[in-house]
Amino acid sequence: MDHPELRFAAGLADVPEKWPVSASETVHSTGRVISVRRDTIEPPDAEAFVRDVVVHPGAVGVVALDDKNRMLLVRQYRHPVGYRLLEPPAGLLDVQGEQYRLGGERELWEETGTKAADWRILVDAFTSPGLTNEAVRIFLARDLSPADEAYDRLHEEADMETVWAPLVEVVAAVLAGHLQNPILVMGSLAAWTALNGPGFDSLRPADSPWPAKDL
Template structure:
């Protein structure tokens, strides 16, 4: 059997939106199971997001520190953000987030890894890019607010960040997935094999 994730949608007999917020909504689907039985499944509907592993010539990655209210922690994270508009170009969204959160821009972009963050309870899909040739952005710095108002940004040694992830000191899923994927790509000499920045994204198709 081939080891590859494939899309598959079981019959939905009914679907009801139970809650709608600023970013997410919650739905209950009545689903026909593979054994013929029927069951209800509650899940979060999410617009999707992008993250950026910015890598410099000194083998450092760019991290930001942000308060996350649901878990009550400040987390070290990759620059990242929501796909704010239906059909938004994910690469352009990633460039925007790198600029807004760190005032940086990059010359070379590749797709590093795609993931579902919590596939048992949400349809949230995330694409993480690798950005190289990073430099200070043109123009004025973006005015941040809310959780981002006091956001710190640091360049951190990639090997040390990898060690901290494996030691259980870093918890953001984009950071964990992105940095470990980058470390794997470097250790296996696979950086040149990474997908181009405009590679198809089946989980969140971009419709221009």
């Protein structure tokens, strides 16, 4: 099939683009996490159309690996899907002005009582770009140790279970369809690829720019 072929550093990248919006209104707001915005979009050389956008503050996730390449996970009840999911520590970017890495450090501490000395970036992703502007950054955290103090968990987090799982087993469970949390899926596959490819030292520094959130 005669299609263009893209390569790394030669077109294989997402391109920022914004079409004009002639009208925009907030049609729903919870006042807590999300709101729904209705935009009238004016595409080039085509008729205007309307789309609803779920406005989200973004999130961070943490693939925390020990010196045996075991992944630190929590098992948490998720009401919208009706599952108790195995997940990496993760949470909203809901602290005004907080640096992304500090958000990852906070979530790792709050959910597992753990801190890490070595931080890298594994993946940046849009979770569902046809519906929401939610962006997630997934960190790799290593050189783990217990945090100096515990966090008082509430609501769904109150009965979370913390477990270890070998990274190779996590990847196998993902490919078998046994694990479905998107941050776990993306993060574990990215970590496995780095571990068995160019190595963790090839990953981006933890404080690298995040165009999806910094624009």
